[in-house]
Amino acid sequence: MWRLYLRDVFYTLGVAATGATLTFAVAIPVCGWLRARAFGPVEFLLKVPLFVPFVVVGHALRVFLSPWAPGLAGSWTGIALALAWKHLGLAALLLLGAFRAVDESHLEAARNFGAGTARLTKDVLVPMSAPSLAVSAVLIFSSMLASFSIPLMMGRGGGAQMLMIDVYYRFGQHGDFETAAALGVVGYLMAMGAALVYLKRLTPREAAVTQLKRRSLE
Amino acid sequence: MTRLIARAAALAIATFIVLGPLASLAVWSLAERWTAPSPWPQRFGLKYWNRMLSADFLEPLRLGVVIALVVTALALVLAIPLGYALARLSFPGRAVVLLAFLMPQAFPQLPVFASATREFYRWGLAGTVSGVVLVHLVGGLVFAVWTMTAVFRAIASELEEAAWNLGASTTRTFLSIALPLAAPGVAASALLVFLYSLDEFTGTLLIGAPFVTTLPVYMYTASQGYELQIASVTALVLMLPGAVLLLALDRFLKSEYLVFFGQL
Numbered sequence: 001m002w003r004l005y006l007r008d009v010f011y012t013l014g015v016a017a018t019g020a021t022l023t024f025a026v027a028i029p030v031c032g033w034l035r036a037r038a039f040g041p042v043e044f045l046l047k048v049p050l051f052v053p054f055v056v057v058g059h060a061l062r063v064f065l066s067p068w069a070p071g072l073a074g075s076w077t078g079i080a081l082a083l084a085w086k087h088l089g090l091a092a093l094l095l096l097g098a099f100r101a102v103d104e105s106h107l108e109a110a111r112n113f114g115a116g117t118a119r120l121t122k123d124v125l126v127p128m129s130a131p132s133l134a135v136s137a138v139l140i141f142s143s144m145l146a147s148f149s150i151p152l153m154m155g156r157g158g159g160a161q162m163l164m165i166d167v168y169y170r171f172g173q174h175g176d177f178e179t180a181a182a183l184g185v186v187g188y189l190m191a192m193g194a195a196l197v198y199l200k201r202l203t204p205r206e207a208a209v210t211q212l213k214r215r216s217l218e
Numbered sequence: 219m220t221r222l223i224a225r226a227a228a229l230a231i232a233t234f235i236v237l238g239p240l241a242s243l244a245v246w247s248l249a250e251r252w253t254a255p256s257p258w259p260q261r262f263g264l265k266y267w268n269r270m271l272s273a274d275f276l277e278p279l280r281l282g283v284v285i286a287l288v289v290t291a292l293a294l295v296l297a298i299p300l301g302y303a304l305a306r307l308s309f310p311g312r313a314v315v316l317l318a319f320l321m322p323q324a325f326p327q328l329p330v331f332a333s334a335t336r337e338f339y340r341w342g343l344a345g346t347v348s349g350v351v352l353v354h355l356v357g358g359l360v361f362a363v364w365t366m367t368a369v370f371r372a373i374a375s376e377l378e379e380a381a382w383n384l385g386a387s388t389t390r391t392f393l394s395i396a397l398p399l400a401a402p403g404v405a406a407s408a409l410l411v412f413l414y415s416l417d418e419f420t421g422t423l424l425i426g427a428p429f430v431t432t433l434p435v436y437m438y439t440a441s442q443g444y445e446l447q448i449a450s451v452t453a454l455v456l457m458l459p460g461a462v463l464l465l466a467l468d469r470f471l472k473s474e475y476l477v478f479f480g481q482l
């Protein structure tokens with residue numbers, strides 16, 4: 001059994017890592033730019049995914065991708081894209097909060113030395129909010145590990161599956177609760193690794209706020 | 219000038235990335251004919267929106283609303299006294315109670331729902347509306363208890379002390395001082411729980427199957443049967459609560475209540 005699912009464990013880790021990387025690759029420069037020069041409409045758009053339910057995101061990305069790139073939706077790239085899309089809202093919320101907590105005087109000092117928005121983000125904002133960035137990354141990564149509705153809606157091709165899809169099919173289709181429970185524990189252990197970092201970094205108050213925001217519409 | 223161009227470009231890219239997938243839902247919901255190689259539907263029409271008026275769409279909608287109303291009422295009945303106690307009293311294990319309500323949310327949910335389903339089979343609750351209500355209540359209580367605790371914390375306790383000094387009983391103080399002051403918070407909490415329940419998918423799919431179908435489950439079934447248009451219409455309807463929340467959250471929840479979250 002373990003040989004059967006080991007591949008899916010790595011697949012899940014890979015999809016979550018790709019998705020989280022994608023999310024931050026978009027969110028960091030955009031939030032840095034928004035911190036340097038506020039622009040309401042873009043900020044509003046960034047937060048929209050936060051309020052779209054997971055099932056809807058899965059279906060929307062499936063129908064968005066399938067006419068242009070058939071086969072992409074159900075693949076690992078498609079799932080990573082959809083996960084990144086959904087978590088963009090949360091990432092923007094957390095990063096903007098962290099970036100706005102950086103004192104304006106630091107930005108002005110950097111600007112006086114001729115730093116543009118890109119350098120401001122790379123050399124001032126990111127290093128100064130590194131702890132919150134790390135926590136956001138962990139939070140988003142573990143949420144992607146545990147994702148179920150999005151991969152389910154994107155369609156199930158052959159080959160490797162996300163771990164939670166395995167749990168569902170083991171339990172729902174085969175009635176094999178024992179294996180499903182074991183896979184669930186594997187999922188817990190993966191989330192636990194992430195949660196350890198999370199608890200070490202965050203005060204309970206921040207933890208609760210981010211949890212609530214994260215779960216606001218799942 | 220360059221700044222203007224940068225802004226316009228940023229807005230265009232953000233619009234495409236964020237609204238693109240949502241717009242394609244709208245396109246699909248109107249596509250009466252769309253065969254594979256064409257990048258665009260061959261025929262548009264309202265055929266699938268008209269299907270919304272049929273029973274197989276309205277029944278899941280009605281059931282989902284009924285479940286959400288029951289869940290909201292139960293969650294408030296439990297969370298208002300509990301939130302008040304957690305905000306005002308200090309008793310041993312208070313922090314544990316607050317954390318216990320976060321626990322189901324901190325880990326992958328699906329295995330929890332799977333074990334719940336197994337237990338519910340034993341009690342005859344699997345596949346029933348009561349089972350789905352119970353499972354929504356677990357998630358709904360997280361929002362309700364935490365918001366209500368924050369809301370009661372935001373009310374100055376001096377007001378209640380004044381009432382006690384004037385001879386009002388604890389119950390009377392709660393009913394005529396604390397509760398009316400907490401009304402906007404209660405509304406916000408109710409909204410959160412109601413919308414959560416309406417959009418809840420995973421728990422409903424596991425516990426409710428095969429007899430309880432709410433809109434998210436209906437959408438999943440439609441998309442599995444390659445009825446992508448039906449699923450798209452349903453998806454658009456499911457996005458409405460989120461839009462309401464997006465607007466309401468700014469109004470009710472943003473500042474003062476969130477500040478108090480998690481002050482254990």
